[in-house]
Amino acid sequence: MKLMMVNASPRNEGNTSRILEEMKKIFEEEGVEVVSFDIGKDGIRSCIACNSCHKSGKCVFDDAVNKAAPVFEEADGILVGTPVYYAGANPTLMAFLTRLFYSTRFPKRFKVGAAVAVARRSGVMTTLDEIYKFFTIAEMPVVSSRYWNGMHGSRPGEVLEDLEGMQVARTLARNMVFLMKSIRLGKETYGLPEKEESVGTNFIR
Ligand SMILES: Cc1cc2nc3c(=O)[nH]c(=O)nc-3n(C[C@H](O)[C@H](O)[C@H](O)COP(=O)(O)O)c2cc1C
Numbered sequence: 574m575k576l577m578m579v580n581a582s583p584r585n586e587g588n589t590s591r592i593l594e595e596m597k598k599i600f601e602e603e604g605v606e607v608v609s610f611d612i613g614k615d616g617i618r619s620c621i622a623c624n625s626c627h628k629s630g631k632c633v634f635d636d637a638v639n640k641a642a643p644v645f646e647e648a649d650g651i652l653v654g655t656p657v658y659y660a661g662a663n664p665t666l667m668a669f670l671t672r673l674f675y676s677t678r679f680p681k682r683f684k685v686g687a688a689v690a691v692a693r694r695s696g697v698m699t700t701l702d703e704i705y706k707f708f709t710i711a712e713m714p715v716v717s718s719r720y721w722n723g724m725h726g727s728r729p730g731e732v733l734e735d736l737e738g739m740q741v742a743r744t745l746a747r748n749m750v751f752l753m754k755s756i757r758l759g760k761e762t763y764g765l766p767e768k769e770e771s772v773g774t775n776f777i778r
Contacts, residue, residue, distance in 0.1 A: 574605045574753055577641065577648040581655040581666035583613035588691040588732035589654040592724055592742045596652065596689075599746035605753070608644045612637050612669050619668040626676035638672045645673065649753040650685035650716075653704050660696030662703050670707045682712035683765060685752050687745055689722045691732055697723025716752055718745035 578597070582589035593609075600607050618634050625633045632638050645651060653670070655662045674681075686708030690700040701722060708715050718741045726732030733739065 574603075574750070574757070575644075575648045576600055576605050576607050576749070576753070577644050577651045578607050578609045579641070579651065579653045579666070579669070580609065580611045581613050581653065581663040581669070582691075583663075583665075584656075584729055585611075586729045587656065588724065588726040588729065589613075589656050589689070591730055591732050592689050592691060592739070593652070593654045595739055596742050596746035599743060600750065603747075603750045605750055608648070610637055610641050610644075612665055613663065615665065615669075617665050617668045617672075620671050620675055630676070630678050632672050632676040634672070638669060638676065641669075641673055642677050645677065645681075645684075646679045648684060649757065650687070650749055651708075651713075652749065653686075653688045655688070655690050655700060655704070657690050657692035657696040657700050660699050662690070662700050667703070670704070674707050674711065682768075683756050683760070684711075684713050685716050685749055685756065686713040687716040687722070687749050689724060689742055689745065691724045691726060691738075693725070693727040697721065714752065714756070716745060716749045718742070718748060 578593060580589055580593050597607055615637050623633055655666050688701050688704040690697040705715050720741045722745055724732050724738030725735045
Protein backbone atom coordinates (compact mmCIF):
# COMPACT_ATOMS: atom_id res chain seq x y z
CA MET A 574 0.00 0.00 0.00
CA LYS A 575 1.53 3.28 -1.09
CA LEU A 576 0.43 6.85 -0.47
CA MET A 577 1.68 10.02 -2.12
CA MET A 578 1.62 12.98 0.27
CA VAL A 579 1.88 16.56 -0.95
CA ASN A 580 2.64 19.41 1.43
CA ALA A 581 1.97 22.79 -0.16
CA SER A 582 3.07 24.95 2.75
CA PRO A 583 6.33 26.87 2.46
CA ARG A 584 6.71 26.79 6.27
CA ASN A 585 8.72 23.75 7.35
CA GLU A 586 7.44 23.87 10.92
CA GLY A 587 4.06 25.23 9.89
CA ASN A 588 0.57 24.02 10.56
CA THR A 589 0.13 21.98 7.39
CA SER A 590 3.33 20.09 8.21
CA ARG A 591 2.09 19.36 11.74
CA ILE A 592 -1.19 17.95 10.45
CA LEU A 593 0.51 15.79 7.83
CA GLU A 594 3.04 14.51 10.41
CA GLU A 595 0.18 13.45 12.67
CA MET A 596 -1.47 11.60 9.79
CA LYS A 597 1.82 10.04 8.70
CA LYS A 598 2.17 8.35 12.11
CA ILE A 599 -1.09 6.51 11.44
CA PHE A 600 -0.07 5.50 7.92
CA GLU A 601 3.19 4.10 9.29
CA GLU A 602 1.39 2.20 12.07
CA GLU A 603 -0.84 0.69 9.39
CA GLY A 604 2.08 -0.30 7.18
CA VAL A 605 1.36 2.21 4.42
CA GLU A 606 4.44 3.50 2.60
CA VAL A 607 4.37 7.29 2.37
CA VAL A 608 6.26 9.21 -0.31
CA SER A 609 6.24 12.94 0.46
CA PHE A 610 6.62 15.95 -1.78
CA ASP A 611 7.20 19.30 -0.06
CA ILE A 612 6.45 21.76 -2.82
CA GLY A 613 5.67 24.92 -0.85
CA LYS A 614 8.97 26.63 -1.58
CA ASP A 615 9.33 25.36 -5.16
CA GLY A 616 8.75 27.85 -7.93
CA ILE A 617 6.33 25.61 -9.78
CA ARG A 618 5.17 27.01 -13.10
CA SER A 619 1.61 26.76 -14.21
CA CYS A 620 0.44 24.93 -17.33
CA ILE A 621 1.18 26.77 -20.59
CA ALA A 622 -1.23 24.63 -22.64
CA CYS A 623 1.53 23.59 -25.07
CA ASN A 624 -0.03 20.08 -25.07
CA SER A 625 3.37 18.48 -25.67
CA CYS A 626 2.40 16.09 -22.85
CA HIS A 627 -0.23 14.61 -25.18
CA LYS A 628 2.64 13.06 -27.15
CA SER A 629 5.33 12.59 -24.51
CA GLY A 630 3.15 11.68 -21.50
CA LYS A 631 5.11 14.08 -19.33
CA CYS A 632 5.25 17.79 -18.70
CA VAL A 633 7.58 19.98 -20.73
CA PHE A 634 8.81 21.57 -17.47
CA ASP A 635 11.01 18.97 -15.78
CA ASP A 636 10.44 19.76 -12.10
CA ALA A 637 8.67 18.23 -9.07
CA VAL A 638 5.66 17.39 -11.24
CA ASN A 639 7.62 14.91 -13.37
CA LYS A 640 9.27 13.49 -10.22
CA ALA A 641 5.88 12.98 -8.60
CA ALA A 642 4.22 11.41 -11.66
CA PRO A 643 5.70 7.89 -11.36
CA VAL A 644 5.02 7.91 -7.61
CA PHE A 645 1.42 8.88 -8.24
CA GLU A 646 1.10 6.15 -10.87
CA GLU A 647 2.09 3.50 -8.33
CA ALA A 648 0.19 4.97 -5.39
CA ASP A 649 -3.10 3.72 -4.00
CA GLY A 650 -3.97 7.24 -2.91
CA ILE A 651 -2.96 10.87 -2.67
CA LEU A 652 -3.18 13.17 0.33
CA VAL A 653 -2.82 16.89 -0.23
CA GLY A 654 -2.26 19.45 2.55
CA THR A 655 -2.38 23.18 1.99
CA PRO A 656 -2.53 26.45 3.86
CA VAL A 657 -5.49 28.62 2.87
CA TYR A 658 -4.41 31.67 0.85
CA TYR A 659 -7.16 34.17 0.00
CA ALA A 660 -9.85 31.54 0.61
CA GLY A 661 -8.19 29.14 -1.82
CA ALA A 662 -5.32 26.70 -2.03
CA ASN A 663 -1.73 27.85 -2.23
CA PRO A 664 -1.31 28.74 -5.95
CA THR A 665 1.84 26.62 -6.04
CA LEU A 666 -0.34 23.62 -5.27
CA MET A 667 -2.82 24.51 -7.99
CA ALA A 668 0.00 24.73 -10.54
CA PHE A 669 1.40 21.39 -9.34
CA LEU A 670 -1.93 19.54 -9.44
CA THR A 671 -2.99 21.08 -12.76
CA ARG A 672 0.17 19.93 -14.48
CA LEU A 673 0.29 16.55 -12.70
CA PHE A 674 -3.25 15.60 -13.65
CA TYR A 675 -3.12 17.09 -17.15
CA SER A 676 0.25 15.78 -18.25
CA THR A 677 -0.08 12.15 -17.12
CA ARG A 678 -1.98 9.53 -19.09
CA PHE A 679 -2.01 6.66 -16.58
CA PRO A 680 -5.40 5.74 -15.07
CA LYS A 681 -6.17 7.37 -11.76
CA ARG A 682 -9.55 5.76 -11.21
CA PHE A 683 -10.04 4.27 -7.77
CA LYS A 684 -6.93 5.77 -6.31
CA VAL A 685 -8.33 7.56 -3.27
CA GLY A 686 -7.99 11.31 -2.87
CA ALA A 687 -8.04 13.34 0.32
CA ALA A 688 -7.16 16.87 1.32
CA VAL A 689 -6.65 18.92 4.47
CA ALA A 690 -6.66 22.71 4.53
CA VAL A 691 -5.53 24.96 7.37
CA ALA A 692 -6.59 28.56 7.83
CA ARG A 693 -6.26 31.23 10.45
CA ARG A 694 -10.00 31.86 10.15
CA SER A 695 -11.91 31.32 6.86
CA GLY A 696 -11.74 29.67 3.48
CA VAL A 697 -11.19 26.00 4.17
CA MET A 698 -14.35 24.85 2.37
CA THR A 699 -13.64 26.64 -0.90
CA THR A 700 -10.07 25.37 -0.70
CA LEU A 701 -11.14 21.76 -0.25
CA ASP A 702 -13.61 22.11 -3.12
CA GLU A 703 -10.85 23.36 -5.42
CA ILE A 704 -8.69 20.34 -4.64
CA TYR A 705 -11.52 17.81 -4.89
CA LYS A 706 -12.14 18.89 -8.50
CA PHE A 707 -8.92 17.13 -9.54
CA PHE A 708 -10.05 13.89 -7.92
CA THR A 709 -13.63 13.86 -9.10
CA ILE A 710 -12.81 14.31 -12.79
CA ALA A 711 -10.55 11.28 -12.54
CA GLU A 712 -12.97 8.76 -10.98
CA MET A 713 -11.10 9.00 -7.70
CA PRO A 714 -13.19 8.46 -4.54
CA VAL A 715 -12.84 11.38 -2.14
CA VAL A 716 -12.23 10.35 1.46
CA SER A 717 -14.20 12.02 4.21
CA SER A 718 -13.76 12.31 7.97
CA ARG A 719 -15.97 13.03 10.98
CA TYR A 720 -16.17 16.74 10.03
CA TRP A 721 -15.05 18.71 6.99
CA ASN A 722 -11.28 18.56 6.71
CA GLY A 723 -10.45 22.10 7.78
CA MET A 724 -8.10 22.87 10.64
CA HIS A 725 -7.36 26.18 12.27
CA GLY A 726 -4.19 27.95 13.35
CA SER A 727 -2.09 30.96 12.49
CA ARG A 728 1.42 30.95 13.95
CA PRO A 729 3.47 27.82 13.16
CA GLY A 730 2.30 24.86 15.25
CA GLU A 731 -0.80 26.59 16.59
CA VAL A 732 -2.98 24.03 14.83
CA LEU A 733 -1.97 21.50 17.50
CA GLU A 734 -4.30 23.44 19.81
CA ASP A 735 -7.20 22.75 17.45
CA LEU A 736 -7.90 19.43 19.12
CA GLU A 737 -11.02 18.75 17.08
CA GLY A 738 -9.23 19.56 13.85
CA MET A 739 -6.39 17.21 14.71
CA GLN A 740 -8.90 14.48 15.51
CA VAL A 741 -10.55 15.07 12.13
CA ALA A 742 -7.11 14.64 10.53
CA ARG A 743 -6.40 11.37 12.37
CA THR A 744 -9.84 10.03 11.46
CA LEU A 745 -9.22 10.97 7.84
CA ALA A 746 -5.93 9.04 7.87
CA ARG A 747 -7.63 5.92 9.25
CA ASN A 748 -10.48 6.24 6.75
CA MET A 749 -7.97 6.57 3.91
CA VAL A 750 -6.20 3.39 4.96
CA PHE A 751 -9.50 1.51 5.23
CA LEU A 752 -10.64 2.68 1.80
CA MET A 753 -7.32 1.94 0.12
CA LYS A 754 -7.36 -1.59 1.55
CA SER A 755 -11.02 -2.08 0.63
CA ILE A 756 -10.53 -0.88 -2.93
CA ARG A 757 -7.54 -3.17 -3.38
CA LEU A 758 -9.63 -6.10 -2.10
CA GLY A 759 -12.56 -5.02 -4.26
CA LYS A 760 -10.36 -4.90 -7.37
CA GLU A 761 -9.14 -8.44 -6.68
CA THR A 762 -12.62 -9.74 -5.91
CA TYR A 763 -14.82 -7.95 -8.43
CA GLY A 764 -12.46 -6.11 -10.80
CA LEU A 765 -12.93 -2.48 -11.70
CA PRO A 766 -16.24 -1.32 -13.21
CA GLU A 767 -16.55 -1.42 -16.99
CA LYS A 768 -15.04 1.61 -18.71
CA GLU A 769 -16.76 2.94 -21.82
CA GLU A 770 -14.92 4.45 -24.76
CA SER A 771 -14.82 8.16 -24.06
CA VAL A 772 -17.21 10.48 -25.85
CA GLY A 773 -16.02 14.08 -26.19
CA THR A 774 -18.85 16.51 -26.70
CA ASN A 775 -17.53 20.02 -26.99
CA PHE A 776 -20.76 21.70 -28.10
CA ILE A 777 -19.07 22.76 -31.33
CA ARG A 778 -21.16 22.37 -34.49
C1 LIG B 1 -0.76 34.92 1.39
C2 LIG B 1 -1.58 34.42 2.56
C3 LIG B 1 -2.95 34.43 2.46
C4 LIG B 1 -3.73 33.95 3.51
N1 LIG B 1 -5.09 33.91 3.37
C5 LIG B 1 -5.85 33.42 4.37
C6 LIG B 1 -7.27 33.34 4.22
O1 LIG B 1 -7.86 33.61 3.18
N2 LIG B 1 -7.98 32.88 5.28
C7 LIG B 1 -7.38 32.54 6.47
O2 LIG B 1 -8.09 32.17 7.39
N3 LIG B 1 -6.05 32.57 6.62
C8 LIG B 1 -5.25 33.00 5.61
N4 LIG B 1 -3.89 33.02 5.73
C9 LIG B 1 -3.28 32.45 6.97
C10 LIG B 1 -2.82 31.00 6.78
O3 LIG B 1 -3.76 30.21 6.13
C11 LIG B 1 -2.52 30.36 8.14
O4 LIG B 1 -1.54 31.12 8.81
C12 LIG B 1 -2.07 28.92 8.07
O5 LIG B 1 -1.95 28.41 9.37
C13 LIG B 1 -0.73 28.78 7.36
O6 LIG B 1 -0.41 27.41 7.28
P1 LIG B 1 1.10 26.89 7.35
O7 LIG B 1 1.61 27.19 8.73
O8 LIG B 1 1.01 25.45 7.09
O9 LIG B 1 1.86 27.58 6.27
C14 LIG B 1 -3.11 33.48 4.70
C15 LIG B 1 -1.69 33.51 4.79
C16 LIG B 1 -0.94 33.95 3.73
C17 LIG B 1 0.57 33.92 3.83
